[in-house]
Amino acid sequence: MAVAPAWKRRLFLIVFAIALTVRIAYIVDLRNSPYYEHPILDAYWYDSRAQEVLAGDSLASQGAFRVPLYIYFLTGCYSLFGHEYGGVLSIQAILGSLACGIVLLLGLRIFGLAGGLIAGLGLALYRMAIFSDGELLPTTLFIVLVLLGAYYVVELLRTDRYSKALVGGLWLGLAFLTRPDVLPFVVAVVVLIFITFSLKKAFGATVLVIIPIVVAMLLLGFRNRTISGEFYVFSPQGAVNLYAGNSLASDGKTPQAPATRTPYTITADPGQDAMLLASKVAASEDMGRELSDRELGRYYLERTLREIQSKPVRWIGLLLRKVYYFLNSYERSDIKPLWRFGRRHSKVFAMPLLSYAILMPLGLLGAGLVVARRIKLAYIALAGLLAFGFNSVVFFVSWRNRLPAVAFLWILAGYAVTHVVSQVHAGRWSRVLSCGVIIFLLALVSKSHFFGVTDEPFATQYMVNEAAVYAMSGKYDEAIAIYEEAIGADPANPSPYYLLGKVYAKLGKIDECRKMMAAATRLNRAYLPYAHLTIGVALTKNGDLGGAAEEFTQALAADPNLGLAAYNLGLCLLNAGRFEEARTALMRAETLCADDAQTMSAIAIAWIKLGEAERAEGIVRKILRSHPKDVDVLYALGLALEAQGKNDEALGYFKMALRYRPDREAIRTKVRQLESLNSLR
Numbered sequence: 001m002a003v004a005p006a007w008k009r010r011l012f013l014i015v016f017a018i019a020l021t022v023r024i025a026y027i028v029d030l031r032n033s034p035y036y037e038h039p040i041l042d043a044y045w046y047d048s049r050a051q052e053v054l055a056g057d058s059l060a061s062q063g064a065f066r067v068p069l070y071i072y073f074l075t076g077c078y079s080l081f082g083h084e085y086g087g088v089l090s091i092q093a094i095l096g097s098l099a100c101g102i103v104l105l106l107g108l109r110i111f112g113l114a115g116g117l118i119a120g121l122g123l124a125l126y127r128m129a130i131f132s133d134g135e136l137l138p139t140t141l142f143i144v145l146v147l148l149g150a151y152y153v154v155e156l157l158r159t160d161r162y163s164k165a166l167v168g169g170l171w172l173g174l175a176f177l178t179r180p181d182v183l184p185f186v187v188a189v190v191v192l193i194f195i196t197f198s199l200k201k202a203f204g205a206t207v208l209v210i211i212p213i214v215v216a217m218l219l220l221g222f223r224n225r226t227i228s229g230e231f232y233v234f235s236p237q238g239a240v241n242l243y244a245g246n247s248l249a250s251d252g253k254t255p256q257a258p259a260t261r262t263p264y265t266i267t268a269d270p271g272q273d274a275m276l277l278a279s280k281v282a283a284s285e286d287m288g289r290e291l292s293d294r295e296l297g298r299y300y301l302e303r304t305l306r307e308i309q310s311k312p313v314r315w316i317g318l319l320l321r322k323v324y325y326f327l328n329s330y331e332r333s334d335i336k337p338l339w340r341f342g343r344r345h346s347k348v349f350a351m352p353l354l355s356y357a358i359l360m361p362l363g364l365l366g367a368g369l370v371v372a373r374r375i376k377l378a379y380i381a382l383a384g385l386l387a388f389g390f391n392s393v394v395f396f397v398s399w400r401n402r403l404p405a406v407a408f409l410w411i412l413a414g415y416a417v418t419h420v421v422s423q424v425h426a427g428r429w430s431r432v433l434s435c436g437v438i439i440f441l442l443a444l445v446s447k448s449h450f451f452g453v454t455d456e457p458f459a460t461q462y463m464v465n466e467a468a469v470y471a472m473s474g475k476y477d478e479a480i481a482i483y484e485e486a487i488g489a490d491p492a493n494p495s496p497y498y499l500l501g502k503v504y505a506k507l508g509k510i511d512e513c514r515k516m517m518a519a520a521t522r523l524n525r526a527y528l529p530y531a532h533l534t535i536g537v538a539l540t541k542n543g544d545l546g547g548a549a550e551e552f553t554q555a556l557a558a559d560p561n562l563g564l565a566a567y568n569l570g571l572c573l574l575n576a577g578r579f580e581e582a583r584t585a586l587m588r589a590e591t592l593c594a595d596d597a598q599t600m601s602a603i604a605i606a607w608i609k610l611g612e613a614e615r616a617e618g619i620v621r622k623i624l625r626s627h628p629k630d631v632d633v634l635y636a637l638g639l640a641l642e643a644q645g646k647n648d649e650a651l652g653y654f655k656m657a658l659r660y661r662p663d664r665e666a667i668r669t670k671v672r673q674l675e676s677l678n679s680l681r
Contacts, residue, residue, distance in 0.1 A: 008108060011117065012101045019100040019124035023093035023133050026348040027086070030134050033345040034473035036085060040465055041335050043136035045273040050074035051083065055660035056629055061227045064293045065276050066237045067220060069177035070138035085136065092140045096133035099140070100124040102147040103407055109154055110378045111415045119414035123407055127353040128331055128399050131341075138178050143404050145175035146182060150380050150408075153189050156205060157196050157377060165193075165208035172209070173216035180238055181391045186213060188383035196376060228292055236297035240279045243300040245322075245396035246315060248307045252322040253332045253397050254458055258282035262526045263495070321451050325397035326389055328453050329357035329446040334398040337462040344466075356402075359409050361442035365435060366412030369419055378415065384408030460490040464499060471503055479503055494523035501531065505538035513538055529559035536568060545576040563592030567599055571606055579610060586610075590619065597627040601636040613643035631661045638670060647674050
């Protein structure tokens with residue numbers, strides 16, 4: 001950015017400091033919440049991919065479902081601060097505060113001192129922007145990059161300097177690598193350039209804006225081809241989200257995962273990305289095979305179009321409903337139960353901060369004034385509002401999808417406030433009254449409760465997510481209470497019964513576990529094999545190997561393809577000294593779990609205990625070809641080689657595993673033991 005006059009720099013620092021103070025207070029407040037230490041769903045996915053990059057997977061090869069820039073952002077933060085979330089959230093607080101400063105500068109440039117100050121302070125004290133900066137999600141990074149791109153586009157329009165176009169395009173290219181839904185904004189920017197300049201100048205400026213974005217797309221495409229062998233630049237997540245927002249099951253406001261024949265939540269880690277998991281399961285059930293990431297994107301695009309074509313009138317109604325949801329002030333949850341977040345997890349979030357109910361009427365009034373007065377430099381704010389509003393309506397309306405539009409709405413709201421004040425000072429009361437009527441009518445829309453806008457059809461699932469976080473934190477009493485609350489809210493939903501049963505199983509409370517599992521299976525028979533599996537694992541921990549073996553046998557009777565049941569049965573029989581039966585069960589588990597690296601590694605270790613280290617080595621080497629950096633696979637191979645007396649080779653694999661996971665004490669112990677043996681030679 002160009003060097004600003006001293007007074008602008010001082011204003012920037014004031015807005016930045018206010019924004020940063022509130023955000024740091026929120027993060028400090030959040031440290032007392034179990035969410036702080038245990039990211040779930042999307043946040044868990046990004047966190048896992050960043051750790052894989054740190055472990056040596058430089059292309060984030062498991063992350064092709066989404067674009068990778070935020071993964072690398074997390075990787076950089078972890079490199080600086082270690083795997084500690086406070087460092088990441090502090091950097092995001094700085095970025096979020098920087099966004100407030102950029103909004104101030106845009107407002108100053110377009111509308112003057114008062115408008116810019118209102119816009120910058122508005123975003124600084126906006127509740128959902130503060131919340132966003134405390135989430136392990138790409139929203140904050142994306143908004144900063146978009147605003148930087150918008151700032152340089154404004155400078156291009158104001159100064160007619162092509163260098164500004166190139167820099168603006170660079171920021172927007174980085175935004176594409178963070179969230180591809182920046183593209184409608186890019187289209188709006190190009191339209192704005194052609195409105196402002198002559199055809200020749202507009203063409204030159206557009207080329208310079210587009211070049212960095214095309215380069216970003218090509219880089220992404222080549223990275224995806226290196227990973228999968230297929231060149232594609234649009235992540236499958238976009239097509240899955242399109243389906244979630246436009247399918248026949250869509251309500252327009254929920255990131256609803258595609259339905260699967262067997263509830264994917266049964267086997268899912270509470271932290272796993274539900275949308276990713278469910279979309280892959282549903283597609284493979286329909287197509288009869290697992291789809292590649294590129295195929296997954298194409299599948300959901302085609303499926304969305306089919307469902308729209310089947311009931312076009314319904315779909316048009318759904319779009320209109322999403323427009324209403326976008327205008328309404330109710331903040332729709334997507335992962336966490338926002339309606340209870342302030343009460344349970346953050347006093348700062350519960351404070352009377354600025355909300356969409358204030359912003360939307362003022363912002364839309366400002367937009368109308370900009371159009372009426374043809375303030376061309378302000379069209380950049382209109383472009384941001386329309387582009388990101390379009391994204392919400394095309395996909396689904398949640399706080400995350402709506403937030404990028406909020407930054408531009410604050411710029412327009414700043415202008416609306418200054419306009420009304422100026423009309424009051426000038427005594428133009430008819431204009432003041434007209435503005436007041438518009439604000440009042442828009443406020444009515446904002447606070448109205450039509451089309452089930454405040455209904456939370458997935459409230460039970462959000463409470464289940466919250467309970468899972470408490471369980472991961474070891475706060476089992478709180479987890480149990482929330483699961484019971486979820487059951488009370490939706491007694492016909494089997495998921496909270498099943499997950500509460502798993503908590504009881506972990507605590508060794510077998511009778512309570514059986515009761516919950518019985519309730520879950522009565523509601524949905526698909527839970528039956530997993531209920532037996534859970535009870536069997538709990539009995540194994542309690543030392544009841546006979547009872548556990550019976551539960552695992554019943555699990556296999558209910559689902560003969562449940563590989564985890566076969567593996568646990570084999571391990572249980574092995575520990576009971578029933579070796580021949582254990583061999584039979586483990587051979588069955590090998591067949592059923594052939595594509596599961598973690599379980600196959602555990603099966604290999606069981607074969608080592610049975611004295612068949614060579615067989616174990618063969619199993620693990622086969623898995624290693626497709627999972628060369630999997631720590632469990634490397635560790636199991638080291639154990640198999642050590643059992644055969646191949647200590648030097650085993651040491652090499654243990655060291656490789658330790659390099660990827662230096663926190664694993666079992667691996668470190670093996671390295672020390674073998675190095676000690678080598679020193680005695």
